[in-house]
Amino acid sequence: MNGIINVLKPPGMTSHDVVDFIRRTFKINKVGHTGTLDPGAAGVLVVCLGRATRAARFITGDDKEYRAEITFGVVTTTGDSFxxxxxxxxxxxxxxEAVKASLPVFTGEISQVPPMVSALKWHGKxxxxxxRAGMSIERQPRVVTVHKLEYIDGTGWSCPNPVAFVHLTCSKGTYVRTLCEDIGDYLGCGAHMSFLxxxxxxxxxxxxSYTLEDIKLFAVAGKTEHNFSNMVIPVEKALLGLPPVKVKSAAVTAVSSGSKLYLPGVAELPDGLTEGVLVRLQGPEGLLAVAKTDLDPDDTSRFVFKPVCVLV
Incomplete structure (x- = not known):
């Protein structure tokens, strides 16, 4: 089985728990996700199966959207309710009104200090x-991008711990719990992310997305009976953001073995290509590879495409 499942992760499970559930349910070994979602959070977890795991790194960098609940007046060790x-x-x-007025400050390129409860590694750990071992190390600030940050609703105003709900679109590497904490600090009352x-x-x-119950039914009863024919999505759909380069039939074997693709083997090029851009190489029967665009050393007016991830 090869492809991608858009999983609705429930709160209370780690991302690894979900991967293990799918591995056991479908009885396959090669399963991985494209970006950790905190155990207490819910929502979209993109899980790759089989050969699709090779493409996980290209999905990891995609923009993400969140709906977050911020509780003001309470600061925690982890930045969330746990x-x-x-x-x-x-x-x-x-x-x-004060919360709404603060949000433009945290929109655009902002600097964040990663929380100690993140999955970032330090000396291999x-x-x-x-x-969890009681250690804390110095972390360097990182620049991330919050494309959009909107106030949705709020409750408990005039109470000691009011709650606001925000919706945001952000780049890879944005820590929403840190964003909630920083908003609370900016407003002078402190805050934590109470749900995400x-x-x-x-x-x-x-x-x-599909719940774990949906996935279990799919595995047990089959997609035809339960009309789950779209549950396992071809990896090509996740890479639609990459410009397509169409490959001639005569060059398919070479590309499939990881060889560079030169212009004589190209059937069609997209407009506006530049050096260093990632593209998807499409054969007559579907996706072959993700490749990097380079200049041909023998003729710098032409491109050559070096596969960085073969998917057949």
Whole structure:
């Protein structure tokens, strides 16, 4: 089985738990996800099966969307509701208007310090593993991009711990819990992320995701009976954002073995190609590989395409 499943991860499971569930359910070994979702969070988890695991790194960089709940006046060790409370303040003077006014400050390119509970590695160890051992290390700020940050609703205004709901679109590497903490600091009352739902990863939307119960039924009863024919998606769909280069039939074997593709083997080129761009190489019968665009050393007015990930 080769392809991608858009999974609706439930809260309370790690991303690895979901991968293990799918591995056992379909009885296949090669399974992986394209980006960790916190155990307490829910939402889209893109899971690759079989040969599609080779393409996971190209999906990891896609923009993501989240719906986050921010509780003001309470600061925790982890930045979410699962950590210990380390500070409490009365945020009853906070207003919805003040929260709305703060959001443009955190839109665009912003600097974030990764939390200790992240999956980033330090000397081969994940930060959250060090945090569980009671360790804390210095982390360097990272620049990320918040493309859109919108106020959705709020409740509990004039109470000590009001709650706001925001929706955001952001780049790879954005830590939503850190964003919530930073908004609370900016407003002078502190805050933590009390819940999170990931609503989109690249072309994969939550409306099209499948629960673990759906997946179990699919595996047991078969896709025909339960009309789940679209559950396992071809990897090509996840790579539609890459420009397509059409390969002639005569060059398919060479590309499939990882050889460079020169212009004589190209049937059609997209407009606007530049050096260093990733493209998808499409044969007459479908996707062959992801390749990097380089200049031909023998003629720098022409391109050559070096496969970086063969998918057949």
């Amino acid at each position: 950590g210990e409370v380390i500070d409490e303040r009365d945020a009853s003077r906070l207003t919805a 994940k930060l959250y593993e060090l945090a 739902v990931r609503t989109r990863v690249g072309v994969f939307h939550i409306a099209d």
